[in-house]
Amino acid sequence: MAVLELINVTGGYTRKPVIRDLNFTIGQGELVGLIGLNGAGKSTTIKHIIGTLIPQQGEIKINGITLKEDIDNYRSSFSYIPETPVLYDELTLKEHLELTGMAYGLDEKTMKERASRLLSEFRMEKRLNWFPSHFSKGMRQKVMIMCAFLVNPHLYIIDEPFVGLDPLGIQSLLDQMDEKKREGASVLMSTHILSTAEKHCDRIILLHDGRVRAQGTMNDLRRAFNMPNATLDDLYIAMTKEQDNE
Numbered sequence: 001m002a003v004l005e006l007i008n009v010t011g012g013y014t015r016k017p018v019i020r021d022l023n024f025t026i027g028q029g030e031l032v033g034l035i036g037l038n039g040a041g042k043s044t045t046i047k048h049i050i051g052t053l054i055p056q057q058g059e060i061k062i063n064g065i066t067l068k069e070d071i072d073n074y075r076s077s078f079s080y081i082p083e084t085p086v087l088y089d090e091l092t093l094k095e096h097l098e099l100t101g102m103a104y105g106l107d108e109k110t111m112k113e114r115a116s117r118l119l120s121e122f123r124m125e126k127r128l129n130w131f132p133s134h135f136s137k138g139m140r141q142k143v144m145i146m147c148a149f150l151v152n153p154h155l156y157i158i159d160e161p162f163v164g165l166d167p168l169g170i171q172s173l174l175d176q177m178d179e180k181k182r183e184g185a186s187v188l189m190s191t192h193i194l195s196t197a198e199k200h201c202d203r204i205i206l207l208h209d210g211r212v213r214a215q216g217t218m219n220d221l222r223r224a225f226n227m228p229n230a231t232l233d234d235l236y237i238a239m240t241k242e243q244d245n246e
């Protein structure tokens, strides 16, 4: 069974849809990249998956259930890392981790063990008592990432994770994603960093003007565009040119 399933999903902010008739699935242990131009609908797709927008048509299932069928189960099945970090100004890093652990029902021992590994991985051990106002942009991003991985869900939804992270932070995030994948978790990640997506994603979904233009492995995409040796950059530019020719 697919971990995440979008079936004929159409939706947006007003009656005029921004995403149209989206169909894709993510299986257990898969890392799937959501790629497209600015305004293609990546964040809007993610907002529908996490339940801040409700599809106008179609359904979204996580582990076979829709948000409407079981809201608590649906919400506790995934972690979401937003493009722009959202932190509580009055809570320290330690308190952010504790609050997340409590909200997801982790026992204290598990929470402390996981937090300690993450703090070391992201080199944030010395900042446990800092407040968000003292963090750099990358550090704020790391707090969100650590909270997401602390929960250890079936599915990670990550919106443009690499902007603002230094190269060591990017490597730590990729290592964490690889480790979770090996343990059977699934990841949907939107990004404009195409070389990283090409190297790390099992499959790619190319969004164009709110629709899926092509999806699959790099070889599937090369076939879809009839470009046998293309990189993801080449395919992306080809998709842009299709837009220009319309």
Ligand SMILES: Nc1ncnc2c1ncn2[C@@H]1O[C@H](COP(=O)(O)OP(=O)(O)OP(=O)(O)O)[C@@H](O)[C@H]1O
Binding pocket: 013, 014, 018, 036, 037, 038, 039, 040, 041, 042, 043, 044, 045
């Ligand atoms: N809050 C909103 N209200 C109305 N329209 C919106 C809102 N947010 C985004 N849109 C519109 O939805 C469309 C898709 O935007 P979206 O943010 O999903 O694109 P994206 O692929 O994530 O782009 P980017 O790469 O720039 O982050 C755009 O036309 C945008 O103007």
